[in-house]
Amino acid sequence: MVDETPLHEDDVMLAEPSVEEGRPDDRIDDERMDEENNLKPEFVRAVADALEDEDAQAVYDLVEPLHPADIADLIELMDKEDRAVLAASITDLMSGEVIAELNDHVREDMMEALPAEAVAQIVEQLETDDAVQLIEDLDEADQRAVLAEIELEDRIAIQSALAYPEETAGRLMSRELVAVPEHLTVGDLIDYLRDSSDLPDEFYEIFVVDEKHHPVGTCALSWIMRAPRAIPLADVMKRDQTLIPVTLDQEEVGLMFQKYNLISAAVVDENERLVGQMTVDDVVHIISEEAGEDALLMSGAGDGDINEPIREAYSARVRWLVANLGTALVASLIIAMFGAAIEQLVALAVLMPIVASIGGNAGTQTMAVTVRAIATNQLTRSNTRRILWREMRVALLNGATVATLVGIATALIFTPQLGGVIALAMVINVAIAGSAGVLVPVGFDRLGQDPAVASSVFVTMITDSMGFFAFLGLAVASGIVG
Amino acid sequence: MVDETPLHEDDVMLAEPSVEEGRPDDRIDDERMDEENNLKPEFVRAVADALEDEDAQAVYDLVEPLHPADIADLIELMDKEDRAVLAASITDLMSGEVIAELNDHVREDMMEALPAEAVAQIVEQLETDDAVQLIEDLDEADQRAVLAEIELEDRIAIQSALAYPEETAGRLMSRELVAVPEHLTVGDLIDYLRDSSDLPDEFYEIFVVDEKHHPVGTCALSWIMRAPRAIPLADVMKRDQTLIPVTLDQEEVGLMFQKYNLISAAVVDENERLVGQMTVDDVVHIISEEAGEDALLMSGAGDGDINEPIREAYSARVRWLVANLGTALVASLIIAMFGAAIEQLVALAVLMPIVASIGGNAGTQTMAVTVRAIATNQLTRSNTRRILWREMRVALLNGATVATLVGIATALIFTPQLGGVIALAMVINVAIAGSAGVLVPVGFDRLGQDPAVASSVFVTMITDSMGFFAFLGLAVASGIVG
Structure with missing residues (x-):
């Protein structure tokens, strides 16, 4: 059952010492994080003090080692007036990931303070699904102004998402995915992936489609990596797949992922054509939100978000x-x-x-x-x-x-x-x-x-x-x- | 942004028509499932009627096309007395997956009715983490009886999990994972994966460890598939990783997965050695349970499970x-x-x-x-x-x-x-x-x-x-x- 053995010793090769863009592991860092993985109050106060002193360099140095999700948390923990000042001190750390991780209300607040072009620049950094989340919260005039500033291709993707009702798969799905025809072999697929430059950052499954773009099966990457190059995809793919209708409510999407232990799933339109995918990292937020909101709804606390105006x-x-x-x-x-x-x-x-x-x-x-x-x-x-x-x-x-x-x-x-x-x-x-x-x-x-x-x-x-x-x-x- | 294009036409090869063990997609089957993806009451009644008529063949034919998760749902929907009869009529459909998907209380009930050898046989079909979930619910005498019937290797894995407190990473983690030394190249890794027979069924990341089995980085499979064979793993791996202490409470594990959008994460012991992994498909159940239980706890409804005795x-x-x-x-x-x-x-x-x-x-x-x-x-x-x-x-x-x-x-x-x-x-x-x-x-x-x-x-x-x-x-x- 256990497989932790590092493999045949003779396979081992010497690798050059690599220079890594990544930072050392900050998330078990005792200086900034407490044992529940929250930012320590002392750290938050240190940032607030540096902001008060208008010492932008000190702010930057404090924030720089943080993970984007923790930068988002830090912004949320600041008083409302300090948030814009903080963001201004760390502009080049304000990545798409930070924006995507921000609480909806806090993000909306910050976006409303920015001119449409600046918002559009941020939107273009984001993946479509995150961009949609940002834009759907703006009021209609702001939406139009921002969309007008965005490149055509992205604008079309965002507008097509906004055409679906809120909290449905069509609104939430990611349009970036890897879809291939079923007559490829494993080797063809690997070569294709190595040659392509505009694949999604991370993906977990390959969708196999027929000539009408109907999904006919999925291949987990772990199966593909273990199959010989000559094997046709049709022989390694799983035909029995869960398809998500584009109009399905997010609550049902969450329940499907839980029930069938999915990592990603194909989203299909009314003609059963593949139009996008849902991945589990987005679905965990939906599951948490849907499961947690019942306590709030039963007490009549509405949205129940401490950042709500x-x-x-x-x-x-x-x-x-x-x-x-x-x-x-x-x-x-x-x-x-x-x-x-x-x-x-x-x-x-x-x-x-x-x-x-x-x-x-x-x-x-x-x-x-x-x-x-x-x-x-x-x-x-x-x-x-x-x-x-x-x-x-x-x-x-x-x-x-x-x-x-x-x-x-x-x-x-x-x-x-x-x-x-x-x-x-x-x-x-x-x-x-x-x-x-x-x-x-x-x-x-x-x-x-x-x-x-x-x-x-x-x-x-x-x-x-x-x-x-x-x-x-x-x-x-x-x-x-x- | 969009990448749905099926790739260069000249890459296309004719695949032999494949014979697939899988079944056609039942999950959008109107006969058995309603629009919320639940079993229809008429279908459940048909199964109950066939059970009452003692027509085991009819029961089998009705249940056979279902997904394991739906078979588990069906068992839960039956009256308590009918559950064992149903299970007996579909013995060869009662896979480890069905058992793993069953509600804890229902599973405990069914297991208590079986002799220790039968439970042990079921346990050996399961992955360690699911086996632990099954065994931890039994009372101590039954636990000992079942463990005595299990093969040594599995027994050791299960006992080591049971040694950790309930609802901690050590109890919940999976011991099946792929860990390799950092001086391998991408090509070495792919060859290793193709040659190994006892890898986990599915995995999403490779853990890279040093000679002391400390995790030093992770590689998403999607990066490995896109990297040339000669590249050292040390150059494609992400060094900035989230490590989960083996004693961390499941609620915190769930929050970490949400915060950092994780698919899988390394679990380390007190010496920072890699001892297991948590994967998001298990974590979604934790997140849903933890988020949903607050409403129940606030009302004093305890466990709040409709299957609780x-x-x-x-x-x-x-x-x-x-x-x-x-x-x-x-x-x-x-x-x-x-x-x-x-x-x-x-x-x-x-x-x-x-x-x-x-x-x-x-x-x-x-x-x-x-x-x-x-x-x-x-x-x-x-x-x-x-x-x-x-x-x-x-x-x-x-x-x-x-x-x-x-x-x-x-x-x-x-x-x-x-x-x-x-x-x-x-x-x-x-x-x-x-x-x-x-x-x-x-x-x-x-x-x-x-x-x-x-x-x-x-x-x-x-x-x-x-x-x-x-x-x-x-x-x-x-x-x-x-």
């Missing part, structure tokens, strides 16, 4: 709070129905938030599990009923446990009768929470809505209202009050 | 609900302090949940943003103060907006004085929510605790208690009630 964060979040005002109002109306009972027995007002709050927690748990299972394609029509039944059983166990605890405590502090009422109300509310936690997100999903966005307002409304209603209603019905 | 789901979730009982109790105690005021003015009981609930929502929003920013290494010591200030400003805007709405409504329905009290209470509570939403998770993170796990109990406790306290306290202080 305040007015956007405010507008996303306040909308959610106002929607929740509506649900709180429903709960208040139910309490108001029982005003007389509360006046008579103020213990009801003291205890009622417990029933609502535990119900809300139980509902949120089930909802989080359901939303995640829907997002990962684990919960489908085939097993919805089974999962609902499973969650109901968990809810009944949970409800019985907390009801017993609260019931006994209430019986001891107040009266046994009130203990019975609150215990029963909690079992009812936790059971309702369990079913709402499954049915609300599943329902939104079937209606074509994102279950993470809308579910929690509804689930909380149900558990709050039913918590107050069950507790106060049972108190009245049992004759404790009224 | 009910008793485990119950035990994880009830612990959380009981912890929340504690926080609800604190809120109740505060209400109890104001029992006399509520008896005098029952409107207080009707309105108080609004103050608490909106504060809770605002706190959860800020907390979700903060937890995500910590998890993605965007929030560090360098910018905590700036982010706190940012969140306070968002909170004040949010608080002012909802306070105005609720204040006016309360003034109209009840009294202007009560409207003023509730508006002020809301501004105070939303501001407290904003700072707690940042400070609580940041505090837990600095204490070395996972901020996603513990924050929400504390944030809710603060917003509930302060909501009731501010509203009822202001009502008393303002003299509305006695």
